[in-house]
Amino acid sequence: MYQLYDPIKNVQTPVLFFTGKGGVGKTSVACSTAVSLTDVGKKVLLVSTDPASNLQDVFGIDLTSDPIEVPNVKNLFASNIDPEEAASAYREKTVGPYRDKLPESVVNQMEEQLSGACTVEIAAFDEFSHILANDYILTQYDHVLFDTAPTGHTLRLLSLPTAWNGYLEESTHGASCLGPLSGLGDKKNLYQKAVQALSDDEKTTLILVARPEESTLVEANRASMELRDIGIQNQMMIINGLLQSHVPTDAVSKAFYESQQASLKQIPESLQQMKTLSLPYISYSLTGVNSLRQLVSEHPYIEKEVKSNEIELDQLSELNDVIDDFSTRNTRVIFTMGKGGVGKTSVASAIAVVLSERGHKVHLTTTDPASHLDYIFKNRAVDENLSISSINPETEVETYKKEIITAAGELSEGELSYLKEDLESPCTEEIAVFRAFADVVSRSENEIVVIDTAPTGHTLLLLDSSEAYHKEMNRSTGKIPGNVKELLPRLRDPEETGVVIVTLAEETPVFESTRLQEDLKRAQIVPKWWVINRSLYATGTNDPILKARASSEKQWIKKIEEDLAEQSALIPWTSEVKIGLPTKTYV
Structure with a gap:
């Protein structure tokens, strides 16, 4: 369907940015591209600003923000900029001067305001701007490759004149990115x-990396349009992990192949016009120079199974055990949390349905588009004990924005432009939706409330003071609703609330879930369960490529069980969202 990606033929510009949803393989594609270009005599600098990057593991060397030459690869230099470390330094530069001058409580609140995604994003941009705007560096290399690109929101925000004047210091309107921008x-x-x-x-070329899965293609389309809006027009897409063939007699193999093909037929129209190439689904780990070369070769298949001790599947908890626990304990509020694309909505739906079938009154809600819940339940009669709603983030955000802008009063054109762009921040959506969560959670007096996705620990801590509540939650009315005041204590009560982290048995989702758990623990919320979703290892597939890939899951299943989760459960991969308890039926 798509031609294979060949860096020698397809790379046309000196600067490349690789972007895409977490876990799609940005780092692997960037590394393979870098090695391929050096093989034909190009001098290449590879820079990662991805917090989930495993660049050091790929090449088997220690990396810092200063480029070093990669052993055994002539003319390849690499550096690994940790955006979390960059954000920490950025935060200290901003807060440090006030440590001995302001009360500790005020300093702590300043630090928390600078703990969110916006700060990490701006700090990362600060780091690679020093490379991208440095003519000397760009003349030293034939190609500079960046693993991860800035978002359109950050670029738009920094392009507004108002972001650079006294408005940042003088504004009392509480724009959510004021903290991060204060150190510019x-x-x-x-x-x-x-x-x-x-x-x-x-x-510059922007390379969108996606998997043949609906969620990653939707994310690629969103990033593409957002970056086109600010003038980054030179784009191409790579579909990574495309299963080239399947074993017809293996139910998992057949379903896996057909699921990918069905997703590709749903590619958003704007992406269909873009130059699109593919890379194959592989069975081996992309570490070491040889495997990187193999990925972009004409014959990229190396079928080898990871040899390690087997996991006794019958000793692992299942989703039924998770539901039993919540039912027995009469948990009143259940959150499913995790990064996009791991299956939070399907897990939340299964929990809600089975609890209702066991006689509990249950209310299920989600911040995913309503059509997703509609899709899950389209051929199913809803139990009389189950009610369903959907929190529409777009509606909540628009209402919230109007309140903020109205409360700001008379502003100049520049100030209004800045405030509007600031309100495009991810923080804004989280805070706006937070209010809707508070309303839904208050229903737990009479029914079990199952919520797909919740505010992060950063947002909860940011709002955990009367000053922050006034600034962030009710800048337009000056008073705090009672259900909002009660929400955080309720979430912190393990007798009342259960948090389920949903992940996949892969490096990036596990890494991101670990960060999420740490974030929640800072807010004194301890996840009750981890659910490892869509496991190939749990299917027992005999397809050579899928079986080898399944064996690589074992290390992550063990890490979750032994190091990360208080309790964990495993759900087998299936091609369709199943309502109720999952079974080994793959079609």
Whole structure:
């Protein structure tokens, strides 16, 4: 369907940005591209700003923010900029001068305001701007490859003149990115030069990496449109992990192949017009130079199974055990949390349905588009004990924005533009939806409430003071609803609330879930269960490629069980969302 990606033929510009949803293989594709280009005599600098990057493991060397030459690969230099460390340094630069001058409680609140995704994003942009805007560096290399690109929101925000004037210090309107932006200082010219380089079609190509799965294609489309809006037009897409063939007699293999093909038929129309290439689904770990070369070769298949001790599947907990626990304990509020694409909605739906079938009154709600719940339940009669709703983030955010802008009063055109762009921040959506969560959770007096996705620990801590509540939750009315005041204590009560982290048995989802758990623990919320979803290992497939891939899951299943989770359960891979308890039926 799609031609194989060949870096030698397909790379046309000196600067490449690889972007896409977590776990799609950005780092692997970037590394394979870098090695392939050096093999034909190009000098390449590979820079990762992805917090989930395993660049060091791929090449088997220790990396820092200073580039070093990769052993056994002539002319390849690599650096690994940890955005969390960059954000920490950025945070200290901003907060440090106030430590001995302001009360500790105020300093702590400043630090928390600078703990969110916006700060990490801006700090990462600050790091690679020093490379992208440095003419000397760009003349030293034939190609500079960045693993992870900035979001359109960050680029738009930094391009507004108001972001660089006294409005940042003088504003009392509580824009959610004011904290992160307060440390920018006098870097306007540097950032403008970086943004110009990104928008230069002769210099930069944006490579969208996706899997043949609906959620990653939707994310690629969103990122593509967002970045086109600010002038980054030179884009291409790579579909990574495409199963080239299947074993017709293996139910899992057949269903896996057909599921991918069905997803590709649903590619958003705007992406269909884009140059799109593919890379095959592989059975081996992409570590070491040889495996990276193999990925982009004409014959990329290496079928080898990871040899390690087997896991006794009959000794692992199942989703039924999770539901039994909540039913027995009469848990009143249940959250499913995790990164996009891991199956939070399907897990939440299964929990809600089975609890209702056991006689509990249950209310299920989600922040995913309503059509997703509609899809899950389209051929199923809803039990009389189960009610369903959907919190629409777009509606909540628009209402919230209008309140903030109205409360801001008279603003200049520049100030209004800045405030509107600031309200495009991910923080804004989280805070706006938080209010709707509070309303739903208050129903737990009379029924079990199952909620797909919840505010992060960062947002909860940011709101955990009367000053922050006033600023972030009710800037328009000046008073705090009672159900909002009661929400955080309720979430922290393990007798009342259960949090389920949903993940996949893969490196990036496990890494991101670990960060999520740490984030929640800072807010004094301890997840009750981890659910490992869509496990190939649990299917018993005999397809050579899928079986080898399934064996690689074992290390992550063991890590979750032994190191990360208080309790964990395993759900087998299936091609369709199943309502109720999953079974080994793959079609």
